Amino acid sequence: MKYGICGGLLTIGLLACQTAQAPSAEVETHKEALLAADRAFDRATAAGGVEGWVSYFAEKGAMFPADGPVIRGHEAIREAMAPLDDPGFSLSWEPLGAEVSSAGDLGYTYGRSRREIEDAEGNRAVALGKYVTIWKKQADGSWKVVVDIGNEGPPEE
Amino acid sequence: MKYGICGGLLTIGLLACQTAQAPSAEVETHKEALLAADRAFDRATAAGGVEGWVSYFAEKGAMFPADGPVIRGHEAIREAMAPLDDPGFSLSWEPLGAEVSSAGDLGYTYGRSRREIEDAEGNRAVALGKYVTIWKKQADGSWKVVVDIGNEGPPEE
Numbered sequence: 001m002k003y004g005i006c007g008g009l010l011t012i013g014l015l016a017c018q019t020a021q022a023p024s025a026e027v028e029t030h031k032e033a034l035l036a037a038d039r040a041f042d043r044a045t046a047a048g049g050v051e052g053w054v055s056y057f058a059e060k061g062a063m064f065p066a067d068g069p070v071i072r073g074h075e076a077i078r079e080a081m082a083p084l085d086d087p088g089f090s091l092s093w094e095p096l097g098a099e100v101s102s103a104g105d106l107g108y109t110y111g112r113s114r115r116e117i118e119d120a121e122g123n124r125a126v127a128l129g130k131y132v133t134i135w136k137k138q139a140d141g142s143w144k145v146v147v148d149i150g151n152e153g154p155p156e157e
Numbered sequence: 158m159k160y161g162i163c164g165g166l167l168t169i170g171l172l173a174c175q176t177a178q179a180p181s182a183e184v185e186t187h188k189e190a191l192l193a194a195d196r197a198f199d200r201a202t203a204a205g206g207v208e209g210w211v212s213y214f215a216e217k218g219a220m221f222p223a224d225g226p227v228i229r230g231h232e233a234i235r236e237a238m239a240p241l242d243d244p245g246f247s248l249s250w251e252p253l254g255a256e257v258s259s260a261g262d263l264g265y266t267y268g269r270s271r272r273e274i275e276d277a278e279g280n281r282a283v284a285l286g287k288y289v290t291i292w293k294k295q296a297d298g299s300w301k302v303v304v305d306i307g308n309e310g311p312p313e314e
Binding site for chain 1: 223224256257258259260263265267289291293303304306308309310311312313
């Protein structure tokens, strides 16, 4: 409907409406950018711990952790994810796919996650999981996380 | 960038580009439509069991179940969710919020879920959870589920 009006006004044959309809090459570019953002999110967390993690969330972004209530906003997320700064704990992930809205303003990634915990005796426990992360393009053009949710079990289909 | 070009071509003052920028009233309308779709999804599942559930998924839509691999496509989802037709099992949910892309083509809902299982002796077990569902507007204008994921524990923030 929206682009129908636009098309009617632009029958003079300009490219503007083709652009507004988000041709697949543009959607593909948005998708690659989002996958890159998710990989950078993983690297920032590995390098910066909880501050790296928090830096990828939108101001009112929310985590939906397994077995706990929704955690919303930088301050609450920083508190809940403090274990990311423990040397015996690590969280890493790898996106397997993404999809982005036609205007490139909302999208999601999904993939596999890995938590590793080492206890005081040096025993390691590894938990594999899967996740879905929803991203929103910010005013400055960066992608930030608005919702992050995961659960147990690897995603292999 | 995209709407920048469009705006440049339409400085003759037409409304088209204002429309293409998706004013907040339109976004609000999309959001209400998506919340309504999620409530209708719940009712369809209560009334129609597994067929009601499957009918809300896009053809390649996927479930990310707790403790199991990703389940993709109608046939696999129908098989995995067969317990929805058992009289002793019920799954219901209620959305608490939604967000939709500016063009109204991709969005998500989130909320609380409730599973109820009754065993042969009539004992009931209730499990509360939370979920995030990602929806994509289809060619026919309907919203369908592309990703559904949940985990244990109520969402209360």
